[in-house]
Amino acid sequence: MTATPHAPVGAASAAAATAPLSANALTGKRRLAFASFVDENYLPGFLALLRSLALSNPGVCEDFIVLHDDLRPQSVASIRALHPRVRFHRVDAARYDSYEKGDQDNYLVRKAYFILDVFRLRDYDTIITLDTDMVVLGDLSELLQLREGLAAVPQFFYGQHKLNSGLLVIQREYLSDEFCARIDATGRSGDYELDKHDQGILNSVLDGDFVHLDSRYNFVKRRLSGDKPVPDDTAILHFTGRHKPWQGGESGYTQAEDRWREFELSDAEFYAAYMAVSGAMHHDLVVKYGTEHVARTGDVESARKVAHAHINAGGFQEAADILGSVHIPVDDTWPHEVLGHALMSVSRYEEAKVQLHLAAGSPVRAATSFGRLAQIAWIHGDDSAAHAYAMQGLAVDPTHRPNRLMRLRTQGHDLPAPREGRPEDQLAHVAFYMPQQGNAGDKLLPESVRLAVGTSTGANGGADTETGDRRWHSIHAHRLFDKAALERVNARRGLVIGGGGLFIPDTAPNGNSAWQWNVPDENLNAIDVPIVVYAVGFNAFDGQSYRAGRFNSSLRQLVERSAFFALRNHGSIEKVRALLPASLHDKVRFQPCPTTVTRQLVDGWSDPAPGQRENTVMINAAYDRAGLRFGHDYAHFLAEMAKAVRALDRHAEVQCVAHSLDDEKIAFDLRREHDVSLPVIPMYDFDNDAIRDTYARTKLVIGMRGHAGMIPFGCGTPIISLISHPKMAYFLRDIDRPEWGVSVHDKNLGSVLTERALGLLDDHAGSVADVHGRQQELWKVTQSNAADLRAILGA
Template identity: 65%
Template sequence: MTASVPVPAPRSETLTGKRRVAFASYVDENYLPGFLTLLRSLALTNPTVCEDFVVLYDDLQPASITEIRKLHPRIVMRRVVPERYDDFVKGDPENYLVRKAYFILDVFRIRDYDTVITLDTDMVVLGDLAELLRMRDGVGAVPQFLLDQSKLNSGLLVIQKEYLTDEFCAQIDAVGTAGTYELDKHDQGILNALLAGKFIKVDPRYNFVKRRLSGDRSPDEEDVVILHFTGRHKPWNGGEHGYSGAEAAWKEYDLSHADFVERFLALDDEKHPDLLIHFGRHLVASEGRHDGVREVAEAYLAKGRYEDAVEILGRSPIPADESRSHELLGQALMATSRYEEATAHLLLSTAHAPAAARPFGRLANMAWVLGDNAASRDYALAGLNADVSDRACRISYERAEAIAARPAEAGSPSEQLAHVAFYMERQGNAGDKILPETVRLCFGPDTGDRSWHSIHAHKLFDEAALERVNSRRGLVIGGGGLFIPDTSPNGNSAWQWNVPDRLLEKIDVPLAVFAVGYNAFDGQSYTRRRFEESLRLLVSKSAFFGLRNHGSVEKVRALLPAELQDRVLFQPCPTTVSRQLVPGWQDPVTRDDTVLINCAYDRAGLRFGHDYDHFLREMATAVRAIGKHAEVRYAAHALDDERFVFDLRREYGISMPVEPMYDFDTDQLRTAFARTKLVIGMRGHAGMIPFGCGTPIISLISHPKMAYFLSDIERPEWGVSVHDRNLGAILAERSIGILDNLSATVADVHGRQEALWKVTQDNVAKLKTILG
């Protein structure tokens, strides 16, 4: 019997289509020593990899499960159902080991992941598994050694979602109960009968059977990645004569837990923050030691766990000459709004001259947050004296100079609205630069300081700021994705507006939250309790609370008590209706024969996971195809976005002209987007701004907000996941389709926009009454 074509499985639950990857093994008490060694080897040879590890089991003792959990932070225990295999025809039904050999087949009943990599418990990992993590098709496996190469060895399987289905499990059960397979091969026999040679052949280095190293040969001679101790003689039970090289490799990872953690922390390689926290925190806590503290603290900072970073660094006094530890503690204290303490530690860290620019840059930014412009300038200048090329210090210095030269506001406070927003610096993200002005256009054509009093969201909202707000006729907060935990972390609100509750309580003018977004990535979290408390107070204080997509509305409502949920409304980002807002707007009579592409690289791990190589390869395919129909140019919203152009040229020899949009003013941005035929963008505002200018878009979805927006305008087909298996072909087909039907697509954009404009008009009419 052979397998039918797998039925497509439901799409990944993540809105971005990001692949959920897991490892899996069947483990029992007899093979537990091998599995513990396997886990240690995985962490030591692949320290940047930390995916869920599913443990299939039937008879493990609680103490054994505890030992397993000590070796991995993301263990998922799943009990198998042994009775499921009772009716399978077996070669030796009385042998309990034969019976258990089928239990790994439960892996095909897992529905939580898009890719599952199974590893036998008599394996040891010796090298980089990146190639396996990048696999995206079918079932991958190594052919049997010295046997029929059309048959696989099931010790390693890389299983994709289309095989993790009820239909494929039914086929497994049918073959097992019929006995139409090699009975002495157990689970492997069933899979070979089903697949009939139709599996993706993996290099033997990834399932290198011990027999290939007979004569005491070392696995180093063959560049082995995964060594498999097939046969009866396991290294934890005494091993076998003639395989000393293989067994020596296994014993390298047969360590006590303390020795294992010591070895992990001593690795020079980059390490996954979850692994660092899991292995490092207890050792540091139990022994009160300083070595390893910095790395664990950096891991906490990377995960947004700022209080934990403060706690672990502050357990014992830091020697004055440990500048990096002082800097990390200063960074963590700043993120929790303990500014005086942060200043002291950052000043100590500047004593190390070769690295002084970075802490001076942090001090300059913190002084600006606290409203001390002179100190900010001085710190920035000190940082530039330490390293004239330091970009953070240069930005702080130029900002301080600009603030000092800024004229006083021209407007009368009683006639102004206060406006909390993220005001982007020159050469900052182009999308963020355009947001404050576009929000203001909703309330009238005057976007300057006669009508508006600007409050940067990241600056500490203190008593003086409160007094200034209460002297205005109202307060508008928006737009942009201000509900994000890590752009400018603070302990006052745990989102971007740095406002303490006690001062938020004292605002006595009408308050409107306008077109704010809930901007967390898949897998990213807030300091939940502090954020929820601040959010509830904000909603209760607001006369209007509008979020820029229905996805954000749902996320925020879920964090609120029932009595506040209905106050959260939909208010589209005003950039999506720019044609209606900009005074004197005229649609272009003709468009340039160009397509603009934008990619984003902030939080690249959250965006791409293991799929960046795939993304780049598929984008090369798309760029070549689209380039036959229009000139393809690159729209860099931020300096870091230009990485795509360099990578594409280096890997695929494709060169693209770059539009440095981070240098454009708002009129130049709108003009550039209005005149092109199509924008393919990964940033939220690389979709929303051109859409608002009447230009067709295709979103490269790496963040939920992209899917939220396309859902709101009822055009999900205008998006494709960066993880899509056929990204290049889909993107090329849809792009060429739009170019071939440009007038109709532009008309569709205008029609979609009308619905958003109607919502905006209705909301603004209410707000004008509320705000006077």
């Protein structure tokens, strides 16, 4: 049966009928939060805690749950001023009033139980509770990486059997109705140390079954009696007892209370202190504190930091705005370079060039600035100027990679342009044409799109396997689509846009479309030949955002103007339809990435016989946007991959296959951290035939990049996806094989990956046959779409 152009494949039909899953649900990325119970009396302590957390861990910003029974609006505003991701949760006080207590009338005793409401939260995988009489003095990354059990520091006076509940690291298995029922039963029975309140209940329920943390994570004040200094390795200092620092303190603890008063700051002082910290800073904190600090002070260095944070998150206009709001001295070159970057990213090219020329006056900023000037010239089609700027950059820094790539890309700028076929015989093709040493998947894509479209546009209804300049006119998506480009397109038979994840905000930012094709609206709307959008992907990561107004408008116009608009997975279809008016939803159809049907497209393809495959397993890991991929779990991922490699290496040679140069990092890190060595296959240096041949000859590919799964699958090779991006799950859902994926955050990644890999290897012939069968379903969709393309584009 031939699939209709709009019909999902396999499990996709069920998936399409349900609400889209969150990116977190698709990737398995852990959701973490901090939590505290706060009331008006302890508010000063909590504000100091928030300041200390940001200043001691400037690269950490997770949700902070404020449990409360009532807070004044002014108090809520004070809290919001100190943290960008606060969530307020009102406690059901009546529940805890039903507990047996040592002193029912003491309000402090009554409220001591309210922190237990944290166990009723269901939105997180890990929650770290902090008492409001604590300050954070050191790195908490070890706590953020914990994956097992309920962790706490044992009590100072009572040995190792009982925990101090001032700090708890709670994993999802304890955030359950069953555990809450045990808490309630114990509280109502009174079968616990009544004078220990919430702590007494937890110790009764757990009976010593908790993960023991070092005392530095809950270093109680009583350890410092006699005015001892706070140890240097203290991560969290806890002011236990009746006397709190904000209430006047207690004799004999002067040095400890001095540490607390380091965080007794006004908002303005706190913002200035945060912007002065060194090391990694979290985007949300930089933007929250830095924006207000810059507005108050006009500080240029803080404005640069805020702008840089915006750029890293795709907020290019916001970056331009904040740096444009301050006076940058002529000789302060770094802010000029960042402003130039922001301006070119919103297509304010002439203004950008001024800023970049100013920045190029410093040897420290010159190579990067010349590289950006070269990029602007290349975007405008001036290869000669781009080459000259790249050479200037290399004169300053011969190792500067963007300038080296631009030199290679433009080294033939003074040669005659290659001869093309007749315009009336050609299709124009907008794509991301990968330069030398670029991403192997992106290198293969343009040719794969041409082969797939050629199945419907050959003479007399046959296939046209020609992918060169005679039949195709190439238009790089990142170059400005100006009036001259428009004229060239309108002289062709049609325009094909694809493939790859062109709907992504930061690979080649511009202000004309806010996605990878740099096309102004007026030129898009002046195209008068059929427009075919073919197998494009919506590739935004969880945590990335588009300039919504510009992107949404450009997307809508593209869909309206297209004669054929197809996305490469149903997850992308869901995302794009959500941005379009309902009247355009039916125009968005499914077309698998053509790399997934490679065996059907390549003329003369021959599958390797079982004995011809090499006894290898190839592993690919991606490191672009590593923070969005791994969160706090990279050390865990690396350790689990080391386990899997050791286990699989007993069955086949395990190799690292690098789609881009950065992908080699897993080989370096495994060797350095776990003494595991992998040979590296530099696929970024391969041509398209070598890419296909390499993937066709191996037995299994375990890949994190989308095309480290789709290309080997298209070549008939079994795959397992390391899921760190929703698109991986989208593809596996479309082919009804979700078990071929495992999250990089999976608690048991090493054993799960080993088990699934060995399952595919043990019945390799059956696994290959399964791949062929799944691929055949995608080929049916491609053939069905080809019939429509034939009518649109003709022969």
